[in-house]
């Protein structure tokens with residue numbers, strides 16, 4: 001008898017805030033869920049590669065205390081005792097949780113209840129402070145609550161989509177693809193990108209505004225003034241539902257075009273498009289939020305939508321794009337130190353009392369807790385005696401990151417729950433607790449359009465790992481609160497939370513999912529994607545604010561007078577502005593995407609984008625190394641000369657850690673400057689100095705072994721057969737074979753060496769029998785050779801000297817750096833195909849397969865097609 005293959009599990013992608021539905025097979029097969037409203041079957045490169053990240057290598061599989069393996073009882077008793085002791089001796093504000101928008105709603109809910117209602121402090125903050133806090137603060141100032149009014153379909157039905165500080169093509173690829181498809185179907189749909197930098201996203205734009213850094217508020221102030229000038233104010237909407245119009249306009253009218261960094265023609269083109277199009281969506285992301293004036297930028301944008309009444313109707317409205325899979329859910333359950341669950345306010349005694357009553361809790365935090373940056377300051381100065389970090393890696397992601405590492409070590413007792421054994425933060429803590437990861441745990445997440453989706457389990461828990469909510473609840477019980485934390489399933493947690501949300505309407509708040517409070521276990525299991533609100537009675541989902549109905553006490557919204565910063569922040573001695581962000585195929589601190597060889601192949605090392613003029617002035621050549629420093633710290637990175645960035649500004653990705661690089665952890669350099677309203681770090685604008693790194697030699701290595709970063713410059717990436725490394729040193733070694741073996745992590749095998757002392761080059765191959773197990777290339781200048789070819793030779797049968805030739809033979813053309821991660825298609829193959837006549841993305845796909853699976857590389861394919869003839873012209 002044949003057995004049917006088990007049907008795949010319907011779940012949700014654990015990466016970005018688009019929140020795509022995934023069909024996951026127990027065999028690790030991954031496909032997009034055609035029935036999920038966020039993605040309708042599509043997945044991007046990261047989502048498609050999820051199967052490659054599920055292996056157990058590197059996983060934390062048992063609790064550890066001080067580096068030794070411990071049992072759960074011992075570890076959790078210790079956590080409970082130490083938190084209890086700290087509270088008894090130093091009061092509730094001596095303890096803290098630092099949590100994450102990657103926790104599931106159920107995890108988040110239990111952590112928040114334990115800290116705010118039982119330990120009695122609001123010292124629970126989340127990495128969403130680094131991500132969404134300015135949007136939250138801006139929403140609350142304007143709407144009275146943290147509401148995202150719109151829906152994804154608005155991008156498709158709009159006539160103008162303005163992307164502000166968003167690299168949607170790389171960071172929210174599936175939503176970008178939806179926008180791109182809509183534009184293709186309806187070319188009258190126009191796209192504007194506002195970003196100082198040219199990106200894969202700006203390739204789609206009809207207009208790219210390369211504004212002065214932090215020039216956003218000035219642009220939207222000028223827009224508000226223009227709206228008034230043209231008589232486009234929606235008088236009725238404003239009269240009925242908006243306060244503050246006159247003051248906001250009067251301040252906006254003070255703004256000068258020069259404050260934007262744009263020419264009058266560029267600015268006018270934008271004003272004309274916005275003013276002449278009713279259906280406008282303005283999407284904003286980290287270029288807006290991560291700024292010392294982030295909250296003001298948000299309100300400058302909201303002002304324009306409020307003045308015109310272009311909000312909450314199909315195809316129009318402001319849209320704050322969330323980053324993490326459950327950034328939105330965290331905001332709903334009160335993950336931020338200044339919020340209570342269900343969008344209630346910690347500073348409102350009625351709200352507090354009502355939540356306390358529902359929780360039957362012995363105590364309740366009465367004032368906001370410490371925000372992330374302040375929280376780690378309090379660790380450093382000894383105020384925090386016990387700290388628990390969950391599902392975030394602050395030694396990589398917080399600003400002034402070296403100080404954060406030191407601060408964690410100051411705290412007398414520290415715990416971290418993670419899925420990975422060795423992380424930058426894990427190296428600083430006393431107790432490590434193993435969590436189940438994506439595929440092994442179950443619960444809910446909320447995406448950018450307020451859609452609640454289920455993450456479902458399709459794999460067994462590895463080792464002794466347990467779900468986060470279960471670990472937190474266990475500690476609650478061990479601290480003596482047995483009944484309050486007696487949860488037996490995530491469904492039970494969810495029901496309690498949904499019931500609590502009935503407080504939303506009682507206090508005239510937007511968040512209400514009380515209609516889900518009575519879900520049976522099986523109904524919870526089967527829950528299909530659901531947009532909130534879900535009231536106990538009446539219709540669910542939809543948009544907010546089309547007819548007003550805001551959440552300030554008088555039911556009105558508020559426009560705010562915004563004064564843009566006079567000039568971008570500068571500092572004597574640090575003349576360059578450091579902007580940071582993301583790359584297409586990595587997720588944050590790489591603990592998961594770093595495992596997938598095809599994702600590592602897109603960008604294999606940390607880099608710094610610098611304008612050709614600046615590079616020339618600093619005497620820096622492409623592919624050399626540069627040390628970037630601020631008063632806080634330094635990092636050394638590969639130079640990438642490009643006019644995508646403005647002069648005086650450089651861009652560095654945030655992903656590299658001490659685990660995979662010696663000097664790539666850029667947040668050591670970032671200043672701990674925060675927005676005054678939201679407390680969100682200004683991660684996009686640190687004044688820095690640049691200095692060419694005086695490398696005596698550069699090297700490339702590929703090995704069957706797991707290499708570790710050990711040289712003055714080193715960056716390691718996973719390959720299908722082991723690892724690859726970019727390295728550099730100061731003093732040229734005298735024994736290249738020994739150097740190669742040390743870098744490659746190979747003490748056995750036969751070495752074949754080709755040295756050219758006159759040119760300072762060396763090439764070493766290590767073989768075992770006929771098999772190449774290691775290759776090492778060194779030169780006094782950046783090593784030019786086909787990386788993809790060298791990597792492909794590891795584990796292959798090949799003559800070592802032929803391998804060392806490094807230049808592929810005629811039978812093996814060099815594919816070049818990976819562009820399409822799904823089918824491993826390199827840039828050289830693509831250029832050849834373009835020269836052979838494949839001059840559309842579709843034609844390229846037909847002959848190379850590139851871009852035909854997840855589609856994440858399509859913007860790059862488009863750019864390659866555009867640049868290939870341009871290169872020829874430049875040579876003429």
Ligand SMILES: Nc1nc2c(c(=O)[nH]1)N[C@H]1C(S)=C(S)[C@@H](COP(=O)(O)OP(=O)(O)OC[C@H]3O[C@@H](n4cnc5c(=O)[nH]c(N)nc54)[C@H](O)[C@@H]3O)O[C@H]1N2
Nearest residue numbers: 165166167171213214285286287323324581582584587588
């Ligand atoms: N591939 C990938 N995707 C991700 C993530 C990831 O790690 N990798 N992380 C997810 C998370 S948590 C988040 S928060 C989102 C972030 O998504 P995005 O916000 O789209 O990503 P970033 O690259 O951080 O920053 C966006 C852009 O802001 C620009 N910018 C810098 N300064 C300014 C300014 O003053 N004004 C304007 N207008 N723009 C400016 C930068 O040049 C950059 O291109 O991505 C999510 N998606």
Ligand SMILES: Nc1nc2c(c(=O)[nH]1)N[C@H]1C(S)=C(S)[C@@H](COP(=O)(O)OP(=O)(O)OC[C@H]3O[C@@H](n4cnc5c(=O)[nH]c(N)nc54)[C@H](O)[C@@H]3O)O[C@H]1N2
Nearest residue numbers: 130131391392393397417418435437580588589591654683
């Ligand atoms: N310079 C600069 N810095 C930035 C940013 C920037 O643009 N520039 N962006 C900021 C933003 S927007 C964000 S969101 C942050 C992100 O920064 P982080 O949150 O620090 O980054 P992640 O790598 O996502 O960390 C998640 C951790 O949780 C672990 N993990 C995964 N699944 C689970 C699970 O189910 N349970 C538990 N307990 N652990 C799990 C992972 O192994 C990893 O260690 O970085 C911020 N920092």
Ligand code: SF4
Nearest residue numbers: 013015016020044047
């Ligand atoms: S766009 Fe990509 S990373 Fe984001 S949820 Fe969808 S598949 Fe995951």
Ligand SMILES: [Mo]
Nearest residue numbers: 130131323324
């Ligand atoms: Mo984020």
